[in-house]
Amino acid sequence: MQVTQTLSEGLKREFRITVPAGDLDSRVATRLSDLQGKVQIKGFRPGKVPAAHLKRLYGRSVFGEVLQEVMTEANQKIVEDNKIKLAGQPKVSLPEEQAEIEGVAAGKNDLAYTVEVEVLPEITVGDLKTIKVERLVTDISDEQVDEMLARIAEQNATFEPKDGAAETGDQITIDFVGSIDGTPFEGGAGNDHPLVLGSGQFIPGFEEQLVGAKAGDEKTVTVSFPEDYRATELAGKDAAFAVTVKGIASSQNAKADDELATKLGMESLDKLKDAVREQIGNQQKQASRQKLKRALLDALDSTHSFDLPPSLVEQEFAGIWTQVEREIAQGGDAAKEGKSEDELKAEYRTIAERRVRLGLLLAEIGEKADIQVTNDEVTRAVVERARQFPGQEQQVWEFYQKTPEALAELRAPIFEEKVIDHIVELADVSDKTVTREELFADAESEEV
CATH class of the missing domain: 3.10.50.40 (Chitinase A; domain 3)
Structure with a gap:
């Protein structure tokens, strides 16, 4: 098998693959020989089916299997020999002329085809210790606790x-x-x-x-x-x-008292207050974490620039634009911005580019730091997802066990959060006390 690079333009690479006819014919013959001892054909004893007869019956299907095997090996060779990381699936262009295809299948002609690939860019990660961000924090006041208790009392009145x-x-x-x-x-x-x-x-x-x-x-x-x-x-x-x-x-009975606490399964009003305070604290920690993450990503985005694989940007943009079109059809915010479709597309393409840039950057940081997502962490995520579908837990569990792509979708956010934790440890992070209103301002519109 000969692999020759014919194009290197930006992140695009093109290769010419040539597989000698003898190599293909040898592979087909080996597979047919394996079949000879396994298949049962009327009129022939096991293992005594003539090779020519087997080739007439199974030649095309075996050639298809060999062709797939060869293409997989060629793709691996491209990656290993050139030390590249692929941004997506290779695009294979096989011969189109029927006579040429028949000649290759018959073992008369060499197989020659092209492979186009898009590679991931080389990313130089800056010094994460130079990043300076503020972590917004706020105190939990007694008034907040009392307000939530009053709402709970009203809801249970x-x-x-x-x-x-x-x-x-x-x-x-x-x-x-x-x-x-x-x-x-x-x-x-x-x-x-x-x-x-x-x-x-x-x-x-x-x-x-x-x-x-x-x-x-x-x-x-x-x-x-x-x-x-x-x-x-x-x-x-x-x-x-x-x-x-x-x-x-x-x-x-719309009162926050021991009777309400007992009704909610708590020992006393003081225990209910503790639970409410903890819940408020968790909400504020989550909001603080989201704000800090946004600040870190903004800092990374502003200090790193590299070529982006067009296919990844197009894929991300397509997902965003589908959602925007749905919102426009429903009269959502996108329909009220007073912008033309071209203006909106330009705006959301910039968002797509940011997401791809940050995704690649976080992946590079995580790889260099040897950050791993354990099987236990993925299993806990699957269990948590299953709990969201009462009565269907077993079906959800089986779905994820049988669907690697779905498991990858659960693994990705776990990996991202672990990378963010790693960056937080290295960056210069200082706490800034703000009001609750400031902490939760624009929480719904956070675009990370």
Whole structure:
């Protein structure tokens, strides 16, 4: 087998592969010889089938197997001899002329074909110790704990029927029919719907107009749908709801006390407070970690530049753009930016390039630091994923055991977080105390 490089342009390489006809014929003959002692053909004793007859029956399928074997060996030789890392699957271009193909299959002609590959760039990692970032931290106040306890108490309160007018915090039971310009709209009606006034369950202005209503009242509630309403056909439009109040109930036992703690499986209110404080702390640690990770990635992105494999960028961009198109169709944020499709594509292509650059960089850092993801870590991730599908745990487990690609998708974020931990250990990280509002600002829009 002869492998000759014919092109080196950026990250693109092209090779010419030539396999002598004798080599192919020898491989085919060896495989047919192996078959001779295994196959059973009517009219012949085991192991006595003539080679020529076997070749007529199985020659094409055996040649296909040999061809696949040869291409796999050639790809390995390309990688090993040239000491390159592939960015994707090689693109193989086999002969197209039927006469040439038949000549190769018949063992008369040498096999000659081309292989195009895209290689990963050589990445020089900067000194990670020079990275300076701040880790945002915040204290847990007693007020935060009390606020969460109050919400928990409200969520676990019972409601008892009451006479008189409805007040904020009461639960009313209503029938309603919504219409726009006198025409009812889809999804705008409901019967026996429980609604806690002040909960914000309905669009702004709806619940406030029912404060003071009594059981049996029929009211018309007029509201305007928000401009960014998820149902774009309703966004910004005025609507009228015919509402019948069928019952009113007041909240009972909405207190944070030992009784609530016992109801939730805690020994006492103090134990419940400890659990709430721990939960708040975990939320803040997660937000702090996300902010720190973003800062580290920003620093890495701004200090490293190298060629990106076009195929990886295109693949990443395609995934992003599919999501953007879905959001545009649903009237999401992407549809309200007032930008042309070309402007949006340019913007999201930059995001795709950033993601590919950082992915390659983190992989290089992890490889140089010999960071490994253990089987136990992957197993725990599979177990955690299975728990998200109650009653289907066994099916989820079997799916991951049979699907290496799915396991790789679980392994990747574990590896990334371990690399981030490694960078944190080396970088100059200082803590900065901020308010809770600052810590959680723009949490949903964090693009790492």
